[in-house]
Amino acid sequence: MTNSARTSPIALFGGFDLRPLIRDERADLAALLRTLSPAQWETPSLCTGWRVRDVVAHLLHDSMPTATYLGDAAKARLSLHRLNDIQVRRAAAWSTDELIDRVEASIDAGLGAAVLPRLSLVDLVIHHQDIRRPLGLDRVIPEARLRAVLDNPDPFAGATNRMRGLRLSAADIDWQVGQGPEVRGPGEAIAMSLAGRPAGLDALDGEGVRVLATRVSRSAPS
Incomplete structure (x- = not known):
């Protein structure tokens, strides 16, 4: 989708x-x-x-x-x-x-x-x-919740600017958005990166990761 x-x-x-x-x-x-x-x-x-x-x-x-x-x-x-x-x-x-x-x-x-x-x-x-x-307490976020978070990133946390000009593709659910250099990986890692968490970047790859990482590094999460 x-x-x-x-x-x-x-x-x-x-x-x-x-x-x-x-x-x-x-x-x-x-x-x-x-x-x-x-x-x-x-x-x-x-x-x-x-x-x-x-x-x-x-x-x-x-x-x-x-x-x-x-x-x-x-x-x-x-x-x-x-x-x-x-x-x-x-x-x-x-x-x-x-x-x-x-x-x-x-x-x-x-x-x-x-x-x-x-x-x-x-x-x-x-x-x-x-x-x-x-x-170190990993979990699988239920798909309905994960999809809702990916579909509705928090604009007040800078998510809209971080995803601008990138194609984001979740590897674990059928979800993708945007156009441009691709960032792909687990949906949870994409959501965390869009929320400004550098820890989410490690699980991502693609030509757009460097751009996303630069945008994530500009602000500390809260």
Whole structure:
């Protein structure tokens, strides 16, 4: 299947059929967190400056009460980086059990899943991998979720610019997009690279990998 669409911020307001995928992804993440040791919770994630526990804390933003989220946004003066910092610092005193309980409580809830399901799903899947990859806990992302993430890359994370002028081809599912020098490999590696994770590049090949790698190196993931 060839998909030539480019996700825009406006398009992210659609995709309400993705909410069951968000629910399943949250449930899978919660199940993983139940297995982690104290040392694994403190392991640096793929997000610069964030441990595994910090990534989990960040993911709880989607289930915050609307008033709390808007209050944090006002304090952050609409800066995404300041907003992330406020929310991660708030959770610094929470135990890992409390973090897990909050993730489990968010499985069937969340403003993001209700209003911006496409953005919510891609953020969740990418950050799930940000946790798993440094811990060496590989998984096969269910195809429906992987395809949804590839079809709806996060424009706020720079994905649109990274994929510009390249042909991206997944080797493990029937998915490809774009025109130009080819980048081919596992769909998960493509998704991680588009999200700015250099760790995804190692599994890719093709004439376009060098171009993609240059674009990925320009920004640190968060």
